[in-house]
Amino acid sequence: MVDDGAGRAAEGRPVSASAVPAGIGQALKDIRLVIFDLDGTLVDSVPDIAASADIMLRQMGLPSCGELAVRHAIGNGIDRLVKRLLTGEVAGEPEDVVFRQALQLFDKAYGEHLSERSTLYPGAHTTLGQLRRAGLKLCCVTNKAERFTLPLLAKLDICQLFHLVLSGDSLPRKKPDPMPLLHAAERLDVPVANSLMVGDSKHDITAAQRAGMLSIAVPYGYNHGEDIRLAEPDLLVQNLSELPALLGF
Ligand SMILES: O=C(O)COP(=O)(O)O
Numbered sequence: 001m002v003d004d005g006a007g008r009a010a011e012g013r014p015v016s017a018s019a020v021p022a023g024i025g026q027a028l029k030d031i032r033l034v035i036f037d038l039d040g041t042l043v044d045s046v047p048d049i050a051a052s053a054d055i056m057l058r059q060m061g062l063p064s065c066g067e068l069a070v071r072h073a074i075g076n077g078i079d080r081l082v083k084r085l086l087t088g089e090v091a092g093e094p095e096d097v098v099f100r101q102a103l104q105l106f107d108k109a110y111g112e113h114l115s116e117r118s119t120l121y122p123g124a125h126t127t128l129g130q131l132r133r134a135g136l137k138l139c140c141v142t143n144k145a146e147r148f149t150l151p152l153l154a155k156l157d158i159c160q161l162f163h164l165v166l167s168g169d170s171l172p173r174k175k176p177d178p179m180p181l182l183h184a185a186e187r188l189d190v191p192v193a194n195s196l197m198v199g200d201s202k203h204d205i206t207a208a209q210r211a212g213m214l215s216i217a218v219p220y221g222y223n224h225g226e227d228i229r230l231a232e233p234d235l236l237v238q239n240l241s242e243l244p245a246l247l248g249f
């Protein structure tokens, strides 16, 4: 995390892209690896996840949950999402046999409805292309399970833009643990100090802070209904298309 004493650290709050503190501005110009979160940052995946959740809940004889509940439940991977939907609690633990059945039903439904209504956010495709052409290393680090991540990236035609894709089950630990971010930097041979995490959730920002990486947040995604600024990202952008200029391109 860059701590220049002029912006986030001194004020105790993040700054908007229109007022980038000098220290952060310079650090951004030295970035060589950009790690993107997927759900809520690059792609609005809630419509398909919510539809699949409703199919699962109906088959389990439970009431449907609706898109808002799903928006708030996303962020810690598929297993936790299903557990939250079954129990209505953030850290709820349903009976194992019930969970296993629900997970199987959700998997089938989401596998069949993975990319019917999921769309890239404005600026996502263009920005990835611009950064790639500028010579930056690009990585996607998501808590989504790999069996869904790879087909979704392919369907959205952005898979080929990443040098590396790490899903929630690719490594022993996922965000907010820094492990996937540190793994990406090491695999792509870029120092942590030259790496940046871009995400919509406190788990992305916390993972970056624990890894010692700079973080940029977007406010439009899924963060359990909380204001992402509370996670203290180094910077907030309204649209991914602001990134190339911030990175000096
Ligand atoms: O699957 C989730 O819970 C969240 O996925 P994300 O890490 O791409 O936001």
Ligand SMILES: [Mg+2]
Pocket: 037, 038, 039, 040, 041, 075, 199, 200, 201, 221, 222
């Ligand atoms: Mg996300």
